[in-house]
Amino acid sequence: MSTDAAPPLELVDLDVVYRVRGREREVLRGVTLTVGPGEAYGLVGESGCGKSTTALAVVGYLPRNGRVTGGSIRVAGDDVLSLSKDELRQLRAERLSMVYQNPGDALNPSIRIGRQLAEVFTVRGIPRAEALTLSHNVLQKVQIADPESVMQRYPHQLSGGMQQRVVIAMALANDPALLILDEPTTGLDATVEAEVLDLVAALQAELHTAVLFISHNLGVIRKMCRRVGVLYAGRLVEEGPVETILHDPRHPYTVGLIRCIPRGGVRKDHGRLDSIPGFLPSIGEQPDGCVFVDRCAIAQSICSTEEPALQRVTPGHASRCHFHEQARDTPRAISEDSGRSLAVDRSLEPLVRVDDLAKTFVQHGHQIHALDGVTAAIWPGETLGLVGESGSGKTTFARTLLGLVEPTRGEVELDGRRLPGQLSQRSQEDVRRLQIIFQNPDSALNRRHTVRRIILRSLRKLADLKGSAAEQRMLSLASEVRLAERHLTVRPTQLSGGLKQRVAIARAFAGNPRLVVCDEPTSALDVSVQAAILNLLVDLQADEKVAYLFISHDIGVVRYISDRIAVLYLGRLMELGPADVVFEGPHHPYTEALLSAVPTIDGGGRDRIKLAGEIPSAAEPPSGCVFHTRCHRKVGEICELEEPPLVEAEEGHLMRCHIPLEELRQLQTAPREVATA
């Protein structure tokens, strides 16, 4: 049936519908794309655009209410839609592999890694002993240092990065014609993500496997793929080589998507971020014209009556837009100039000061030093960005500050007064002053309460407002966070992610707080929504002079919003300084590695610094400098024996490293000069 000449994946006019509440709704409309031999094709788009549906359709795992209604899917020449169940099974066993977002869910928790991996081979009739040897080899291939011991372990005994390696090993075990990766690194830390991506890239080059790479992150797509397709509302709206799409986008949606991303060192005092107005059409809506027309700034009358065809811009670059020549000049949706005043006066007393703050959790008799002696200050109206891998103590720091967790040692001062460690002992006035916006609005808003009730209750407790006064303040608060009145009567589950986060922001601002902890407030949101939320946070800061403690793993976002940056590693403060100084360097070796790991959509970029291994356990932190086990700039024994003090290397820039600042400057600029020369 299949021939060698056939492309690994060929979708022609693919239509998929989901049956929801008795009606069939189109989720993919005429998607046509081809992944050539050895090619890595990226599929990008915001949530709900049909990325995962495409992948599920290809492997034949559409949910029970999903159905392909038109077009064809060919994997290495085989028509997937006409295969019988057994043939499909065989195809999945031999030629087609898929890696999902969450490796923890993809592995069976009660079977040892070795047996699970060997199954990939035994299902093809290879004897068990031989299968185990092959499993061993394939684990080596995904750069697992100690395959014997890993094969003896259960999935939960491995870290997320290791689990994903095992899943990738399984996917590549039978040398498939096509490998589908659906957001394979979204749940991983930047440093681990970088390693997994490097691994996939290396294996792909070595095995010459065709890859369909699905991601919402243009930076990741840029790093991994040659060609990219942009999906919007089930339509492929633009397709072309990655660099062309990034630098010469020809569809207003792609233009908007790229503009939303804070990058290239852009900061809040430079101006607002652009955003895409409006919302994704609801699933199953059948527009007559272009799917993007409602949100498009350059739309004309023809756009709402006639669906544009995929038009060729240059060979290999196509855009589904009537006016693709003008797409690049799409006007901004949000005016850049804000006239916001964001100056921070550091001659004042700091708003919040934490001194030698430490928290040790006791778990199964082990002492876990989640936070170890952090000293910092935040001034009124300032944003302190907090970065570090998971397990670095970011969240513990925030929760200790808020009083949700009682510190083991050290203290928190607000306006020069010492605050009790426990929330219940703090005065209502102090509770009001320190608030938080959580990462996940789904869990942070009570799903049984209406938005109205959530905001009114906060006003009552935090602002002591009742009756019509509360009612009025609620309306003004809602308009401040740009919630419409109709949003107030519904429950959070009826709102989109962005609107939910606005409700959470309104709640945090109900009592005019002085400091708001933002715990990854945009990481669950799409980039266009993220831009709108970041603009809102900065506007509120300019108006109310509120300070933020902003936790994020997204370097672009932290850089945009922060005045100063604190870098945590294993509960210790490694570096603290003005945002530009920390990002531009010279920086702490850990910061250097962290920054180099982030895939960006900008050209160039630095060589990635590979960190050895994973973050050590906080139960047994390494001796001396806690970072020495992974440090690429380790100077010698002193790093293992002596913990470097946190010293002010230059004005306002604190660092914990044995290497003097000047030497770091030389070390960190040298290789880049060589590279550009």
Add this chain to the structure above:
Amino acid sequence: MNAIAVEGHPSEARIARRETLGQLVRSKTFIAGALIIAFWAICAIAGSAIAPQDPLAQSSSVLAGPGAHHLFGTDQLGRDVFSRVLAGSRSILTVALAATVFAIVCGTSVGLLTGYFRGAVDDVVSRLVDAVLSLPLIVVAVVIVVALGHSTPTLVIVVGILFTPLVSRTVRAAVLAERELDYVPAARLRGEHSPYIMFSEILPNITGPIIVEGTVRLGYAIFTVAGLTFLGFGVQPPSPDWALQIADNYTLLPAGTYWWTVLFPALAIASLVIAINLMADGISQVLER
């Protein structure tokens, strides 16, 4: 406001809620169970009014077999079994329902307290719960009823207390999952006190498991009450209670001729318990998806 379109999604949750009800109505198991329960509930309320004869009236036709005059026959005292079966649902339904409500209220409170506070309270109460669960239910109930004396309130309280640990265990598990969600610290950061967080924030989110638990418990409560009554420690004569009828007449069974005096009340108990279980199945399928 009827159709609220929020960001292009027309009031999804409202539709979802209607859909939950719709699914219940479409669930055959739920409807079958509900119909049988509704029948017995009507009998319990209307009682002797809809019974063709006075369920307590004795007559001279003793132990007459089922026939046109006495549909289910008569018992040793010449009372109409059909009328007694219809009227007999009242005592068992009220006692079992009251005991279940009692257990749900107490169990939910205990479960909320232990699940929310954890720590020493949880340790002590949870061990106590384990201890109670290790005792044979009926034997303990008999002992307490004997000690306190027969009365309907005593019966309700005894069965209710014995069921409380089971309910509290289910509620505790649900609370443990809920308290990990960020709306709990969010409420604390508003200065809310623990009772408000437990009852106004967490409780509305765990009604699903509580409703399912309540329905399942009701089925067991009927068993338990019937068992106690049969042993003579539950509902007292002259009530036309089903278990009492069985207790009064089962000695006649070995003769083999007077089966109707026992079979019909027994079928009544079985139909009620099966109906409740059907309903519980239907509810849990819809609520615990």
